[in-house]
Amino acid sequence: MIAVIDYKAGNLTSVMKALTALGAVAQVTEDPAVVRAAERVVLPGVGHFAATARLRETGMEDAVREVIARGVPFLGICVGLQWLFEGSTEADAVPGLGLMRGFCARFSETHKVPHVGWNTLQPAPQSRLLAGLPAQTFVYYTHSYRAPVVDGTVGVTEYAGPFSGAVERSNLFGVQFHPEKSGDAGLQVLRNFLAVPQC
Secondary structure, three states: OEEEEOOOOOOHHHHHHHHHHOOOOEEEEOOHHHHHHOOEEEEOOOOOHHHHHHHHHOOHHHHHHHHHHHOOOEEEEOHHHHOOOOEEOOOOOOOOOOOOOOEEEEOOOOOOOOEEEEEEEEEOOOOOOOOOOOOOEEEEEEEOEEOOOOOOEEEEEEOOOEEEEEEEEOOEEEEOOOHHHOHHHHHHHHHHHHHOOOO
């Protein structure tokens, strides 16, 4: 079973539809115990980084840390990817999970914010999450803050400079774009996530 975390900020309906279309059994949950028992965990995200404070307040952060440490595949989407980093200038007082080094920051004022619509993603050839995607794959974005390019970056997009479109390390995955809104490419990303074995 896939636990899809509800922290009152996620794009749950579209994510659930995409997972169901791929034949996955998924459950939306606010219960840390359900997350601890899951075979995979997905953290969708839409909106302000401050919403991730709820994950700590409800005990969900501890559950997520436990399953990641056990090798359970975890996927953060949009704000869910940003939460994997140390934090974001969007909410300085709210720490991220800190499993990826660096902080997320707002796009330069020289570019239109938010960054909304289709843009190209350059996947790294070694990425399991982005396997099967051609170079310069179009995916759908909607965000005002971006994660830096780091050692775990496996997909880069250019907008006001390069940023992490996707990150990956062991059983930890994150995408800044919305796979549930990215057509066949997005479904391939989710299909790849479903195929990743537990570490």
